[in-house]
Amino acid sequence: MARMRDAGVTPTMQRLAILEFLEGTKSHPTADKVYVEVRKTCPTIARATVYNTLEALTKAGTILQLTVDPSAARYDADLGPHVHFRCRLCGEVYDIDVKQENCLGDLVKGHRVEAVRTYAFGVCASCRKKGRDDA
Amino acid sequence: MARMRDAGVTPTMQRLAILEFLEGTKSHPTADKVYVEVRKTCPTIARATVYNTLEALTKAGTILQLTVDPSAARYDADLGPHVHFRCRLCGEVYDIDVKQENCLGDLVKGHRVEAVRTYAFGVCASCRKKGRDDA
């Protein structure tokens, strides 16, 4: 809550519910998943509010918006350096710990680099076990 | 064309037009942009054909599907290791050359890693010059 205030985002019940849900999960949920889950503790919340909040928190740097899934944005409250791995069979997203994320300079070709995000793709351990190794 | 055949994608006029357009641009076009542009040389092509082709070529490994833009998939025929930078102000996507892309092992935590993609975000040189540096 202090974090939200510091980030310039007015804390409201709805926004706190969203942030707390995100911090309590490692599942990198989509906006719609957040909506469905938060609705359990805050039944009147509107879809638009969820989208607004996720955008506000993303811009404020409080959470990360992942573009690892082409079909829908996913969100992550874990700001530490890590890589996101997406299974091309089941679609699940996993964390992979790394010492440090790929570091470019702060300034490359005149562009100011503010963030670097690394995504990995392949077949996850679970799908491999299921024999769906598929190549 | 040989490349398409090798990849198991039957070459057709429409598919060749799409691949040639992609290879002749560095603009990382969206599917819709591809549709509009290819339509100039192949006026009867349907949107669905463009989407089908882009998906087929992506799966075949002939082109890359980028998820650097949350609002729409972008495509790139340049398979060499490079990072994609997206300006948060104008939305433009630029290439950044790197010696090698972030290398994870082939197998991490039981997941088989088939591809690694790195995206950078910030403000591009052009927007910075326009004084829209904005922070």
Added chain:
DNA sequence: TTTCGTGCAAAGCATTTGCAAGTAG
């Protein structure tokens, strides 16, 4: 003939927007 690719239109989702009502400063 069986399969695959194409073109067209309609449908499906994720996301955004407009607007009225409520709330905080």
Added chain:
DNA sequence: CTACTTGCAAATGCTTTGCACGAAA
């Protein structure tokens, strides 16, 4: 009072699907 937030519904936009036709194996 003024600005911001919420909730609802409708719209927008990217992408996919269903179907019929035509070309290729």
